[in-house]
Amino acid sequence: MKFRPNAMEAVGALMVLSLVLVAILAPWLAPYDPTRAVANTFGDPAAPSRMYPLGTDQLGRDVLSRIIFGARISLTVGVAAMAVTMTIGVTIGLTAGFFGGALDFALMRFTDVMLTLPALLLAMAFVAVLQPSILSILLVIGLVSWTQIARVVRAEALSMTQRDFVVAACALGAPSARLIVRHVMPNVMPIIVVMAVLGTSGTLLLDAGLSFLTLGVPPPTPSWGRMIEEATTYFRVAPWLAIFPGLAIFYAVLGFNLLGYGFLRRRARAASAL
Amino acid sequence: MLAYVIRRIVFGAAVLLGTSLITFVIAFVIPADPAVAMAGAKADPATLAAIRTELGLDQPIYIQYARYVDRALHGDLGRSYIRREEVAGLIISRFPATAILALAAMALSLALGIPMGMLAAAHRERALDNLLLVLSLGLVSIPVFWLGTILLIVGGLYLHWFPLGGFDGPKSLVLPAITLALGSAGYYSRILQTNLADAMDQEYVRTARGKGLSLRAAMFKHAMANAMLPLVTLAGLDFAGLLSGVVLTETVFDWPGLGRLAFEAVFNLDIPLVMGTVLFAAALVVIANLVVDLLYAWLDPRIRLGQQL
Numbered sequence: 001m002k003f004r005p006n007a008m009e010a011v012g013a014l015m016v017l018s019l020v021l022v023a024i025l026a027p028w029l030a031p032y033d034p035t036r037a038v039a040n041t042f043g044d045p046a047a048p049s050r051m052y053p054l055g056t057d058q059l060g061r062d063v064l065s066r067i068i069f070g071a072r073i074s075l076t077v078g079v080a081a082m083a084v085t086m087t088i089g090v091t092i093g094l095t096a097g098f099f100g101g102a103l104d105f106a107l108m109r110f111t112d113v114m115l116t117l118p119a120l121l122l123a124m125a126f127v128a129v130l131q132p133s134i135l136s137i138l139l140v141i142g143l144v145s146w147t148q149i150a151r152v153v154r155a156e157a158l159s160m161t162q163r164d165f166v167v168a169a170c171a172l173g174a175p176s177a178r179l180i181v182r183h184v185m186p187n188v189m190p191i192i193v194v195m196a197v198l199g200t201s202g203t204l205l206l207d208a209g210l211s212f213l214t215l216g217v218p219p220p221t222p223s224w225g226r227m228i229e230e231a232t233t234y235f236r237v238a239p240w241l242a243i244f245p246g247l248a249i250f251y252a253v254l255g256f257n258l259l260g261y262g263f264l265r266r267r268a269r270a271a272s273a274l
Numbered sequence: 275m276l277a278y279v280i281r282r283i284v285f286g287a288a289v290l291l292g293t294s295l296i297t298f299v300i301a302f303v304i305p306a307d308p309a310v311a312m313a314g315a316k317a318d319p320a321t322l323a324a325i326r327t328e329l330g331l332d333q334p335i336y337i338q339y340a341r342y343v344d345r346a347l348h349g350d351l352g353r354s355y356i357r358r359e360e361v362a363g364l365i366i367s368r369f370p371a372t373a374i375l376a377l378a379a380m381a382l383s384l385a386l387g388i389p390m391g392m393l394a395a396a397h398r399e400r401a402l403d404n405l406l407l408v409l410s411l412g413l414v415s416i417p418v419f420w421l422g423t424i425l426l427i428v429g430g431l432y433l434h435w436f437p438l439g440g441f442d443g444p445k446s447l448v449l450p451a452i453t454l455a456l457g458s459a460g461y462y463s464r465i466l467q468t469n470l471a472d473a474m475d476q477e478y479v480r481t482a483r484g485k486g487l488s489l490r491a492a493m494f495k496h497a498m499a500n501a502m503l504p505l506v507t508l509a510g511l512d513f514a515g516l517l518s519g520v521v522l523t524e525t526v527f528d529w530p531g532l533g534r535l536a537f538e539a540v541f542n543l544d545i546p547l548v549m550g551t552v553l554f555a556a557a558l559v560v561i562a563n564l565v566v567d568l569l570y571a572w573l574d575p576r577i578r579l580g581q582q583l
Contacts, residue, residue, distance in 0.1 A: 008408075012406035105473065113292035115551065116559040124540045125300050125548050205417055209522055212419045213537060228420055232526070239427045246420030254415040261411060268468075 009262030017254030023071040030065035035220045056246045057227070058234055062242065066222040067248050073223050074252060077138050078204040084142025085149060085203065086196050088259035092146065093153025094188070098161055098180055108154065119144040120209055127215045134217055141206050149195050156188045163187075170237050184206050194267070198260035201253045208249045224249045275571065282567045286560045293556040294346060297549045298339050346427075346553065352546035354539075361550035362533060367569060369554075371441050372531030373436065375523065376516055378447055379454035384509070391466025396493060398471055413460025418519045422526035423452040439528040450527045454519050465508055469501035472547035476500075503574055510566030514559045 005013065022029060031053075032038045037060035038052075046056045054063040096107040122144045130136035160166055165184050173184075210216040211225025219226060224245040231241035317325075326332050330341055345352070351361035387410075394406040429449055430438040437446045473479060474497050483491045517533075524533035532551060539547035 007404075049541070075368060102423045109292070110290070113289050113296065116289055116293055116514060116556045117296065118514045118517040118521075118555050118559070120521050121536055121552055121555055122296075124521070124537065125297075125552060128540045128543055128548070129300060129303055193530075201415065208417050209419060209518075212417075212522065213525065215540070225417070225419075228423060232423060235423065235427055239431070242420070242427070244328060246417060246424065249417045250415055253417070257411045257415050258408075261407070274506060 001026060006262055006266060008265060012255050012258030012260070015251060016259055019071055019075060019252055019255060022068055026069050026072055027107060030062075030068040032062040032065040033062065034065040034069040034222045036061065045241055047238070048240060055238070055240050057230065058238075063227075063244055066227060067224065067245055070222040070224045070227065070245065070248065071252075072213035073134070073217055073221055074204060074207065074249070075216070077134060077141070078200050078252070081145070081203040081207065081251055082140040082196055082200045084138060085145045085199055086192065088142060089146035089149030089195075090153050090192060093150040094157050094180060094184065096150070097154040097157025098176070098184060100158070100161075104154070107150075111150050112239045114144075115147045117144070119206060121182045123206060123210060124213065124215055132161045132215055132218050135221055137207065137216060139209075140217075141203050145199065145202060145206065149192075149199060152191060152195055156191055157184050160184045160187050167267055190267070194263045196261055197256055197263065200259070201256040203250065204253050204256065267273055278571055279568060286287055286564045290344070290553075290557060290560050291451050294343055294553060297552045297556075298342055298539055300497065300552075301545045301549050302335065327445070351550040351553070353543050354547045356538075356542045356544045357547070360556065361546050364547065365532065365550055365554050368530060368532045368535045371529060372520055372524070372533060374447065375450055375454065375529060375531060377454070378451040378518060379458070379516065379519075382451055382455035383458035384460060386455065387462030388466060388505075390459070390463035391470060392498075394463065395470035395474065395497075396489060398474075403467070406467070410463045410467075412536040413456050414464075416457065418453060418457055419522040421456060422450065425449045425453055426526065439526070441530050446527075448453035450523050450529055454516065454523045456520065458516065461512065462505060462509070466501060466505055469504055470497055471500045473497035503570060506566055506570060506573075510563045513562040514555075517555050517558065 038056070040060060042231065045058050046052060046060075048055045052062050052064065052132060054067065056062055057066070092107050092111065096104040123140050126140040126143060127136065130140065169179055169183055207216060208225035208228075211223045212229045214226070214229060216225055217223050227245035228242050233236070233244070235242055297307065331336055333341075349362050351365070353359065354361055355366060357364065390406055390410060394403045394410075397403045397406075426438060426449060429436045436449050440446055470493065474493065476497075479492050479496050482496050483489070487495075520531065521533035521537060524531045525537060528534075532554070535547065536551040536555075538544070539551055
């Protein structure tokens, strides 16, 4: 079967790809150093002009350059946090779904407990414990975001263990590790990929939210959420400071959402075609 | 039915006990000495030791936890280190503002999301469905704190229609409620569209359509009843997500609710207040889920009479 992306997948993939390119090429794309004052506008942000297409901030730094470099931090944290999330979620989900019984019960009740704690509130408390840094933030986001993935993977793994080919492999004496890695895992993989793509929009938003609450990656590293937080002091005189970084977050989150829902739609169509 | 209700209540209580353990662990590893926080950095060792004994910090950790749970059950969540007030009292005084905001946002998101989902399902796989899908994905992709800031700039600063933050009469509720509601509205509309589309494929709806019922009648009379049930559950589960949004929305609008209080607590490493607000938020989510479960059982006899948890 030839792979033909639907419109949502195509647009989403292009958006994500463009973002990755901007992040990689940031030093060549950004007109100025994002952490240096380039305009003599201390305490008095300048409106967009030909020199500074998106204006300058309260410290005279170029907003466009900061947004371009911000893509690096956002994508790094978003994707790495998703990797942590998936590692925890998939491990717990596969273990619970495959082994079942008391282990399943214990893991799923733990998941229920985590589900009742508002993710942002818990992340705030964790960051307070660990002190903000890139590493602590992506660990914290992973620690609070895995519940949904664990549930979905568990349900899929559970249905797989009852399928004939898994039962047959088990009857042939294959050890649990082999059953999981060779038989269950590959069949759960498609839903894991979809969840990872959709989940990245969640980790991006959580990272931006933490940054907005000044609990994100510490300055002077340019971060989109932090830029909006800094802009709130100046929103009467310089609303553009808040508008542009927000558009960047929106673009990134929407890209991953379109890509993920595009996959889901393909799956739904394939299922209803059967 | 009674057995089911009791089972759900026991389950909710067990979940809360679990969350209390998590908040306790967080408090235990927070790098701040409660005795120093209370007495100040200049206190002499004897005073610090006295405070530690008074707070029970010299006891083994499981005794400390048991005492914490025991006190929490009696409504005592300790005293804030910074504000020097009872945590429970602080939470109660801030709760109404958050409750008003959360309920308004919940109502608004359902009022927007349900019609959007129905419209999309009625025009399945056609232009309007795709448009609504992209719209709802757009809504869930907007960072809530940015949306709030933009609404504040447009509605408060330029149009002067609404106050620039604070909690002062019904007018001040409009922008925060919209801010908090739009993301959930997009989410609900997606879920409902999927559920409705599935329900419309079922035999009973096809039979109804075969008898000559119009699409609209089949959807309202037959499919909706089944499609709404999972939405009710999800709205309950999503309550935790709503509370995350509350923290950000309250920060943007300077709304004097629990979200601000929690942020302050984390920022000041005010351990009892951090524990109290997290535990209270979890209790709200547990109660929301309990209400939803009971509603669900009342609406759907299969659950009431079935044996599953």
